[in-house]
Amino acid sequence: QASGLGVAQRYGVPFQGFFSNIFESIQDTENAAFADLTFRLTDNWRFSTGARVSYVATSFSESNYGPNSFTSSPSQSQVSGRIAETPFTPKFSLQYLFTPDMLVYANAAKGFRAGGVNQALTSATVGSLARFGLTTAVFPKTYESDFVWNYELGTKVGFWDGRAQVNAAVYDLEWRNVQTFYFTGDGAVFNVPSARSRGVELEGQLRPFRPLTLNAALARTVSKYTSGLIIPSGPGAQPGATNGVAIAVDGQAFAQPKYTVDLGARYDFALGETMKAYARVDYRWFDSFLTAVPGTSQYSPDSSKVPAQKNINLRLGLEWNSLDVSLFALNLTDEMKGAQTGGRSSCSNADCSTYGTYTYGRTISAPTPRQVGLQVAYRR
Numbered sequence: 001q002a003s004g005l006g007v008a009q010r011y012g013v014p015f016q017g018f019f020s021n022i023f024e025s026i027q028d029t030e031n032a033a034f035a036d037l038t039f040r041l042t043d044n045w046r047f048s049t050g051a052r053v054s055y056v057a058t059s060f061s062e063s064n065y066g067p068n069s070f071t072s073s074p075s076q077s078q079v080s081g082r083i084a085e086t087p088f089t090p091k092f093s094l095q096y097l098f099t100p101d102m103l104v105y106a107n108a109a110k111g112f113r114a115g116g117v118n119q120a121l122t123s124a125t126v127g128s129l130a131r132f133g134l135t136t137a138v139f140p141k142t143y144e145s146d147f148v149w150n151y152e153l154g155t156k157v158g159f160w161d162g163r164a165q166v167n168a169a170v171y172d173l174e175w176r177n178v179q180t181f182y183f184t185g186d187g188a189v190f191n192v193p194s195a196r197s198r199g200v201e202l203e204g205q206l207r208p209f210r211p212l213t214l215n216a217a218l219a220r221t222v223s224k225y226t227s228g229l230i231i232p233s234g235p236g237a238q239p240g241a242t243n244g245v246a247i248a249v250d251g252q253a254f255a256q257p258k259y260t261v262d263l264g265a266r267y268d269f270a271l272g273e274t275m276k277a278y279a280r281v282d283y284r285w286f287d288s289f290l291t292a293v294p295g296t297s298q299y300s301p302d303s304s305k306v307p308a309q310k311n312i313n314l315r316l317g318l319e320w321n322s323l324d325v326s327l328f329a330l331n332l333t334d335e336m337k338g339a340q341t342g343g344r345s346s347c348s349n350a351d352c353s354t355y356g357t358y359t360y361g362r363t364i365s366a367p368t369p370r371q372v373g374l375q376v377a378y379r380r
Contacts, residue, residue: 025061026117030054046095056145057084060117079120079141087112087145101158108151113179115145118188128184131346131356132245132297133234143189146177163207173197178225182247183298190229192248197223211269217262223254238356246296255306257286275320285310291339295350302343309337311367324377334370 036050061080091109098104121136129135154169175195181187199221206214228250233243266280288308292298312333317326341363346356 027059029057044097048093051090056114062120104155112147121186125184125186131238133237139188144191146179148175166204168202190247192229193227195225213266215264219260225252249293252293255291257289260286280315282313300345301352306339307337326375330371336366338366340364
């Protein structure tokens with residue numbers, strides 16, 4: 001092929017044609033060594049500690065060329081290199097046993113997630129950034145590792161001759177260099193300086209009399225960014241895009257429910273000497289939450305709120321030696337609520353009374369519809 005040809009001449013399609021040649025070669029290598037030690041300090045005190053040392057390396061080569069990337073050869077868009085690091089992640093645990101059935105504990109542990117390479121960008125991202133007066137140069141080619149320290153205090157208590165068990169815990173996760181995905185048609189991962197997650201968990205199991213078993217789990221979690229990352233708009237930004245690209249906002253809640261509830265009950269009864277039957281019902285609920293912050297470019301009042309959801313499952317079964325035959329109904333009430341797309345987007349103010357785009361079609365990510373079926377299982 002002759003050199004110096006433009007994209008349109010080389011590919012024989014209009015410049016706005018939507019195809020490209022994407023090449024990605026990514027190789028990850030990890031080697032690790034770890035050790036754990038447990039000490040019995042007294043009859044009641046236990047202490048354990050451990051550590052892991054890893055060597056993580058990533059070699060990469062990417063290119064994206066063609067009309068969809070506005071380049072006509074791999075050399076114009078190639079990104080290659082190698083990133084490597086050696087994380088050290090320790091953990092510590094202290095336990096006190098009041099009795100064999102009751103203990104309290106305190107844990108501290110560090111977690112780590114390796115960095116990586118962002119995908120090659122296409123014209124979808126070029127167009128998304130253009131309204132902010134920006135180019136793809138503001139998107140990082142790679143992203144760094146992030147790590148978290150988890151501090152937890154809890155207790156485990158068994159009583160009533162083993163017919164009841166209660167576990168409770170509070171925790172604090174301090175997250176640094178948070179890997180945060182931002183979608184612009186392609187999407188890329190950025191490192192936001194910090195975030196925090198704090199929560200309380202309570203779970204229990206009770207057998208008031210032999211055939212009946214009850215279980216419950218309640219959780220409250222508050223997770224949010226404790227710093228922000230905003231790319232300022234460039235010259236020529238369109239109205240409504242002058243505040244820049246908000247990767248994350250200080251105080252922004254994570255896209256997850258604050259409260260969750262799980263309840264369950266099972267009743268077993270004998271049918272002769274070798275066969276028994278059972279009935280089980282499970283209920284799960286979580287509250288609504290936002291997937292974007294009002295006032296940022298990602299927010300839409302029509303699609304950024306995930307409604308509260310509940311789910312009820314029912315199962316009736318027979319057990320005979322190793323055979324388990326059961327009739328089940330999943331999503332018994334046929335719940336259809338879920339996250340949705342469409343409506344207003346590219347909002348130019350906090351309440352989105354003015355906006356740049358409106359999508360008439362709506363897609364609801366509803367749970368799987370009610371399922372009724374028969375299951376046969378054989379366990380040796």
